[in-house]
Amino acid sequence: MPTADELISPDSIRRLAAVLQEAAPGASRWQAVSDSVALLGPLGLSERARTVGDALLADCGRDYERLARTVRRALTRDGLTGWMIWPVTEAVALAATASGDGVHFDDGLDLLALLTPRLTGEFALRAFLNADLDRTLAAALTWTGSPDPAVRRLASEGTRPKLPWARQVPGINRDPARTLPVLDRLYGDASPDVRRSVANHLNDISRLDAGLATEAAARWTRQPETTTAALVRHAMRTLVKQGDPAALELVGFHGGGEDLKVVGPLLASTEVPMGGNLVFTARITNVSDRRVSLAVDYVVHHLKANGRPAPKVFKLAKRELGPGESAEVTRSHSFRPITTRVYYPGAHAVQLQVNGHRFETADFRLVADPAGAPGDSGE
Numbered sequence: 001m002p003t004a005d006e007l008i009s010p011d012s013i014r015r016l017a018a019v020l021q022e023a024a025p026g027a028s029r030w031q032a033v034s035d036s037v038a039l040l041g042p043l044g045l046s047e048r049a050r051t052v053g054d055a056l057l058a059d060c061g062r063d064y065e066r067l068a069r070t071v072r073r074a075l076t077r078d079g080l081t082g083w084m085i086w087p088v089t090e091a092v093a094l095a096a097t098a099s100g101d102g103v104h105f106d107d108g109l110d111l112l113a114l115l116t117p118r119l120t121g122e123f124a125l126r127a128f129l130n131a132d133l134d135r136t137l138a139a140a141l142t143w144t145g146s147p148d149p150a151v152r153r154l155a156s157e158g159t160r161p162k163l164p165w166a167r168q169v170p171g172i173n174r175d176p177a178r179t180l181p182v183l184d185r186l187y188g189d190a191s192p193d194v195r196r197s198v199a200n201h202l203n204d205i206s207r208l209d210a211g212l213a214t215e216a217a218a219r220w221t222r223q224p225e226t227t228t229a230a231l232v233r234h235a236m237r238t239l240v241k242q243g244d245p246a247a248l249e250l251v252g253f254h255g256g257g258e259d260l261k262v263v264g265p266l267l268a269s270t271e272v273p274m275g276g277n278l279v280f281t282a283r284i285t286n287v288s289d290r291r292v293s294l295a296v297d298y299v300v301h302h303l304k305a306n307g308r309p310a311p312k313v314f315k316l317a318k319r320e321l322g323p324g325e326s327a328e329v330t331r332s333h334s335f336r337p338i339t340t341r342v343y344y345p346g347a348h349a350v351q352l353q354v355n356g357h358r359f360e361t362a363d364f365r366l367v368a369d370p371a372g373a374p375g376d377s378g379e
Contacts, residue, residue, distance in 0.1 A: 023073035053090030089124035097131040125158030149191035188225035202235035243356020255292030257357035286321035
């Protein structure tokens, strides 16, 4: 993945200053924007966007109307494009929401919709949502009818409860149902980018209110488009991993714990060296008189630094079993050192999770390396 310095780079900000100067020559010569290059070094991506956005506001004297005129002129030029757009959207959002003028607020939203096809306005939309949630969601609802898929995606992506890299919106986190009218209009969208955004948005909601998310997905499956099943599978991924019964039913997994007999996990060894592999097998039998469709996962109960276990679910297999049929599953789970998790030697356990139902655990020990230090590892 490109670094922050490669995306909002010094060169891109110099080009932004040149585009602004061409669009609106003036006494400032967009000097603050040019000078902001010197501030970028230690900053992450979102901090870079806000720093350059603040510089743009300084060059405009924090005058929304001057900023909006300049941006609209710059939009007539091809040079205003790419990652330099993010700081521009930040400046527009801050100026429009700070002015206290409703006309500026609405115009800022319109300008964000004009800018978003050049990159995205999803991050800057958060300032509008936090300033006036009702007004901004009303605008987002109108964007769902835009002929431009980038604008329709802005309606869904910009209002996501857990949008990565973005400011939180407490009003949406408290009441995620507020965004469902937007998703209801877009779940059958012709654009795969818009549908992916809707699925990710509903997955965000599922982490706040599982019942609300499954109810929405069930409603869509009752009036499906040809793409709805795939969208719902993607939207329900967190709940499926957690074993939520309603989500499992929605994506086509059927069969309860009483329908199954699980033998295992059977471990190849009850001691696993740090950096080695936990190898296990298990046998699943359908003891019911109906066909079952199974999502087979496994749970590793890691030992944490405080001595307590912490379970983490990993995907294993999907199986279809008729009455009396069995399936064997096997896995080699790596404890090799990588950077996303610290593993500690000591007592661990593993168990199967099938359609959300957890079965017996098998204990094992993670054995320290010869140096006696815990390893960094993860999946």
